[in-house]
Amino acid sequence: MSESDAETLFERVVAGEIPADVVYEDEATFAFRDIRPQARVHVLVVPxxxxxxxxxxxxxxxxxxxxxxxxxxxxxxxxxVAESGYRVVFNTDSDAGQTVFHVHAHVLGGEQLGFFGRLG
Structure with missing residues (x-):
């Protein structure tokens, strides 16, 4: 996928052009399940x-x-997962793993999450 395609992917999801499992939406934000979940709960939140x-x-x-x-x-x-705990992650640019260049928060939870970043 080229960067120009990636830049419009979430806009297309928000517009309803690409199907998504929507969890929540309001005037300013849109939340939907990640298609490659990294935890039992993995929801993307985008403006x-x-x-x-x-x-x-x-x-x-x-x-x-x-x-x-x-x-x-x-x-x-x-x-x-609000009571048991959850993680909110923003990846910023390629070295951090950002692949879609429309800011998004990953909400992860529903299980014990490991440490993050490189160990050792």
Whole structure:
């Protein structure tokens, strides 16, 4: 997939052009299940308006970033992991594993999660 395709993928999901298992949506955000889950609960939370990554979003629209985090918490509640614990991850650019260049938060939970990053 080219970067230009990747940049529009989540916009197409939000627009309903690509099917998704929607967990939650509101005026500013859209949450749907990851097609390659890395945990029992793995939901992606995206702003409806596209920003390349979390740093760009934070600089341009801090309120929208706050809304994204609030939606992540709402997803954790809806998925039943708010009490047991969950992880919210933003990958920023290629070295961090970002493959779709529309900022998105991964909400992961529902099981004991391992450590992150390289060990040793």
């Amino acid at each position: 409806r308006k596209r920003y390349r990554n979390v740093a760009e979003l934070a600089a341009a629209d801090p309120q929208l970033l706050a809304d994204l985090v609030k939606t992540a918490a709402k997803v954790a509640e809806l998925e039943g």
